[in-house]
Amino acid sequence: MSELLFELDDPGSASDYLPPLDVPEAPMPFAPRPTLDLPELDEHSVVRHFTRLSHQTFSIDTHFYPLGSCTMKYNPKLNEAIASLSGFAGAHPLQDEQTAQGWLEVLFRAQNVLAQIAGLDACTVQPLAGAQGEFAGLLMIRAYHDKRGEGQSRRRIIVPDSAHGTNPASAARCGYAVTSVQSNAQGNVDMDAMRTALGSDVAAVMITNPNTLGVFEAQIEELCAAAHQTGALVYMDGANMNAILGQARPGDMGVDVMHFNVHKTFSTPHGGGGPGAGPVAVRAILEPFLPVPHVKQTESGAFMWDWERPDAIGSLHGFRGNAGVILRALTYILRHGGAGLQRVSSDAVLSANYILARLKGAYETANPNGCKHECVLSAAKLKAEHGVSAWDIAKRLPDYGFHAPTVYFPTIVKESMMIEPTETETKATLDAFCDAMLQIAQEAITDPDMLRHAPHTLKVGRLDEAGAAKCLNLCWTTPQEAEECETPGPAKRELAGASTY
Numbered sequence: 001m002s003e004l005l006f007e008l009d010d011p012g013s014a015s016d017y018l019p020p021l022d023v024p025e026a027p028m029p030f031a032p033r034p035t036l037d038l039p040e041l042d043e044h045s046v047v048r049h050f051t052r053l054s055h056q057t058f059s060i061d062t063h064f065y066p067l068g069s070c071t072m073k074y075n076p077k078l079n080e081a082i083a084s085l086s087g088f089a090g091a092h093p094l095q096d097e098q099t100a101q102g103w104l105e106v107l108f109r110a111q112n113v114l115a116q117i118a119g120l121d122a123c124t125v126q127p128l129a130g131a132q133g134e135f136a137g138l139l140m141i142r143a144y145h146d147k148r149g150e151g152q153s154r155r156r157i158i159v160p161d162s163a164h165g166t167n168p169a170s171a172a173r174c175g176y177a178v179t180s181v182q183s184n185a186q187g188n189v190d191m192d193a194m195r196t197a198l199g200s201d202v203a204a205v206m207i208t209n210p211n212t213l214g215v216f217e218a219q220i221e222e223l224c225a226a227a228h229q230t231g232a233l234v235y236m237d238g239a240n241m242n243a244i245l246g247q248a249r250p251g252d253m254g255v256d257v258m259h260f261n262v263h264k265t266f267s268t269p270h271g272g273g274g275p276g277a278g279p280v281a282v283r284a285i286l287e288p289f290l291p292v293p294h295v296k297q298t299e300s301g302a303f304m305w306d307w308e309r310p311d312a313i314g315s316l317h318g319f320r321g322n323a324g325v326i327l328r329a330l331t332y333i334l335r336h337g338g339a340g341l342q343r344v345s346s347d348a349v350l351s352a353n354y355i356l357a358r359l360k361g362a363y364e365t366a367n368p369n370g371c372k373h374e375c376v377l378s379a380a381k382l383k384a385e386h387g388v389s390a391w392d393i394a395k396r397l398p399d400y401g402f403h404a405p406t407v408y409f410p411t412i413v414k415e416s417m418m419i420e421p422t423e424t425e426t427k428a429t430l431d432a433f434c435d436a437m438l439q440i441a442q443e444a445i446t447d448p449d450m451l452r453h454a455p456h457t458l459k460v461g462r463l464d465e466a467g468a469a470k471c472l473n474l475c476w477t478t479p480q481e482a483e484e485c486e487t488p489g490p491a492k493r494e495l496a497g498a499s500t501y
């Protein structure tokens with residue numbers, strides 16, 4: 001079966017839906033492009049081609065998606081219905097604010113409700129992703145220290161080794177030196193090491209809570225107090241908030257600034273890297289530094305963009321943020337209400353612990369005392385005894401109809417597999433997944449070679465992923481061009497010795 005539209009090309013078969021032009025042709029505002037050599041197909045062939053391709057892939061609408069961290073596994077159709085309402089979908093980002101009051105109210109309400117959930121005083125919904133939220137939060141921390149005349153002396157950010165990888169990257173991107181602090185045997189920050197690392201040159205402690213091991217940092221209050229004593233602020237990566245939504249508020253624990261990943265906590269889509277949003281909530285001391293424009297409500301009740309913020313860190317991008325994503329997140333929040341969000345977090349934690357309890361005999365775990373919303377298993381023993389890696393297990397799962405979990409992250413656990421079932425899967429689905437994982441653990445002992453060559457039922461087997469990343473070529477080539485491409489260029493030669501995991 002041909003895979004590409006170019007291979008399906010059937011000259012003359014394309015349907016011409018529009019009658020011939022019966023008005024003068026409008027002048028082109030730009031130089032006409034040379035004619036493109038596009039394939040010609042009839043409508044059925046095009047629709048069937050894309051529908052067939054969509055069935056060859058895994059998605060949350062077709063399969064259970066236990067990927068740990070990073071993305072939401074539930075995008076309710078209600079969110080899409082609300083976002084499609086013409087008043088929202090038809091608006092333009094350059095529209096006059098008087099004619100966009102509904103949109104401004106959405107953003108204003110989102111700012112308020114997110115600040116409330118965080119237990120903090122103010123919030124910006126501008127950042128386009130979690131990592132950009134981190135960047136914005138750290139810029140606000142830097143502006144705060146600058147304003148107090150301590151910007152030059154506070155040059156370090158402390159990041160525990162159980163933090164998400166974007167945390168040290170964001171700190172370095174803001175010009176800070178990063179001090180890493182180790183976790184203890186329970187997967188929590190080692191408080192003695194933290195105290196040793198703290199000092200008057202520290203601008204902030206940046207902590208992911210619950211951390212990437214799926215463990216809640218129970219000493220967070222003590223940690224915040226210790227940081228504050230030295231004049232440092234505390235940034236919390238709140239991407240994992242769906243473990244504690246409605247149960248506890250970071251602001252009450254002493255956190256000064258945090259970001260949300262709405263695509264991890266509030267059901268917004270984020271597949272393939274965007275569009276996302278990473279709203280940042282702050283304590284009142286950081287409020288003057290929030291990016292512009294900020295949405296505010298005037299005394300008359302109208303909503304407006306507030307640009308008059310002299311201490312603001314600036315704007316994070318050309319427009320106003322991914323408003324459609326914020327709208328979906330607000331829809332999810334309002335649909336659930338306070339009690340509903342509390343249920344979300346308890347169900348997410350229950351699901352992860354259920355999986356952990358069923359699988360911890362077959363795999364080692366980094367969560368001996370239970371977990372929050374995600375659990376971390378390890379295939380280190382299977383690797384040592386049978387040569388079967390986390391990668392092989394991940395490749396075998398699609399044969400059983402499941403997307404793979406996140407593998408090799410967190411990096412502090414060998415052969416790690418991070419599983420995040422979220423609050424939305426039925427017990428029957430969780431059981432089917434666990435049955436598959438148990439079966440695979442058995443196969444690792446009885447037929448390791450078969451696992452090393454999985455998947456066996458998919459359209460393609462193991463791809464050269466390093467090659468695809470390093471030598472990305474998305475252009476269709478004729479068989480003859482493909483043959484010419486086989487002559488190794490510099491990038492291909494470099495890859496010759498590289499392997500996938």
Ligand SMILES: Cc1ncc(COP(=O)(O)O)c(C=O)c1O
Nearest residue numbers: 069070129130131164166237239
């Ligand atoms: C804990 C944590 N922090 C930060 C991020 C970064 O968020 P984003 O991918 O939206 O930049 C993620 C996942 O993506 C995450 O899981």
